[in-house]
Amino acid sequence: MNDQFARMVGDRVRFYRTAARQTKTVVAGLTGITPDYLYQIERGQKLPTIPVLAQLAEVLRIKPGDLLSAEPIAAPRRASNAAGDAIYRAMTAPTTAGPARVSDLGRQVCEAWSTWQTSGHRYSELTTDLPELIATTDATVRGTSGKHRRQAQSVAADLYGLVRTVTKRIGRVDLSLLAADRAQRSAEQADDPLRLAGARWNLIQVMLADGHAQAAEDEAMKALTELQAALGPDHLDAVAMSGALLLLAAVASVRAGDAWTGRERLRQATPLAERVGDCNVCWTAFGPTNVAMYAVSIEVESGEAVEGLRLAAHIDHERSLSIERRVAFLLDQAKGYAQRREFAQTLALLTTAETDAPEDVSFRPAAHSLIRTVMKRGRRTEAAGAVQLANRVGLPV
Known part of the structure; x- marks a missing residue:
């Protein structure tokens, strides 16, 4: 019971600190504790004393009861450009x-x-x-x-x-x-071949986001070849990283207009996923669940919404190790239903994504596009629901 209470208090301290856009160092200093002690409080590893709790509330400009209440807390508004500017500096x-x-x-x-x-x-x-x-x-x-x-x-x-x-x-x-x-x-x-492959996986993500699909596919296959040469076929982490690179190569092929090569890349990744299981090498969340989700992405991006939705029906997305992949999977299904002009299902999946990760729906352009599609093309009740969702996530109507 105490552990659960400590986690609840820690979650609330972290929530109000981030909502106030204050770093741990600043809040700890003003409270009179060390940053490491604050870190342990926020992770639920330490339960603060009453004097520390009261001082934290004063620093965060809230009531002490706000850190103890069992009532749900509202999500803070979207991060402004100031967040990006601070990271840039x-x-x-x-x-x-x-x-x-x-x-x-x-x-x-x-x-x-x-x-x-x-x-x-x-x-x-x-x-x-x-x-x-x-x-x-x-x-x-x-x-x-x-x-x-x-x-x-x-x-x-x-x-x-x-x-x-x-x-x-x-x-x-x-x-x-x-x-x-x-x-x-x-x-x-x-001098870490595995992390180097992970870094190239990150670079490929940027290339895909920037519309350079063919270059992304070339980079993925080159990184795959070099990783396998460096670590060999028996290195299980390298096997998982190879699979993660193949999935990005598959997406890149589809976006470059070659869906069949994309499906072939996916087929190559499947036995690798079965070999390593759901894992998180270099934070890629590779495994059978992720491969199944990418299969849906490939079909939907290829315009094969019926096949994509058929595949999605057999996937338990909660098994994914990454909330980012789970939300992407929900959005892929929503896109498939939008292609079929089934906007009630599109809205239902967007609402599920909002429940699971409200800030993702606030930030993801794919979510914004789908919300606007339902507002413009859905029936009156569907459009009204999309407007309400847009208002909740801060999207201009």
Whole structure:
């Protein structure tokens, strides 16, 4: 019971801190505790004393009862351009941040990735903390040498992979490309073939988002060949990473107008997924569930909505390790129903996505496009429901 209560209090502290757009260091300092103690409170590992709880409430400008109430809390509004600007400054401007222990830094990056892949409010939770984490990581890389420096570069590669996906989702493709490049350079300095393949996987994501499908496919297949040469067929993490690269190559083929090659890439990935199971190598969430979801994406993107929806009916999307993939799967189905002009089902899937991850519906252009489609083409009740959804997620009507 105490553990559950501690997690509830921690969730609320983190919610109100991120809603106020304050870093852990600032809030901890004003509260009179260490950043590590605040970190443990937010993760539900420590239950704050009453004096600390009262001081946290004062710093966050809320009532102490707000941190204890069992009532649901509303999602904060969309992150503004200020979030992207703060990340940009952290990536480009000199910093006064001090280095951290590499093991502690690695734990923080893993926690940040976990938040990104599991929290429905991941945008507001991460965009506040990322600038500080970037600055600390850069200082740690500069302040270490030898084996420890390679370990720090590995952590930096993981962090910049996260920065890539976050900045992409908040509409900063320029920062997404910069982060992907940083991840690749860090992986090279770490002399880690697996992380280098993961960094290239991130770069391919940027290329796909930027409309360079053929270049993305070429890069995916080149990265796949080099990874297999470096680590061999018996390295299970390399097998999973190979499968993740094949899935991106499949999507790239479809977007380049070659659906049959896309399906062939998917077939090549299937036995790899069966071999490794659902796993999360380099945070790619590769495995049988992800392959099945990509099969739906490929059919819907090819205009084969009936086949895509048939495949989707047999998938338990909750088994995916990543909320991002789960939401993408729901949006793929919504797109399939929109292609069939079945807008009631489209709206129902959008509403499910909003329930699971409200901020994703606020940020994803694919969700915005589907909402507008239902508003314009749906029946009166469907259009009205889409308008209500648009208002809830902050999309101009």
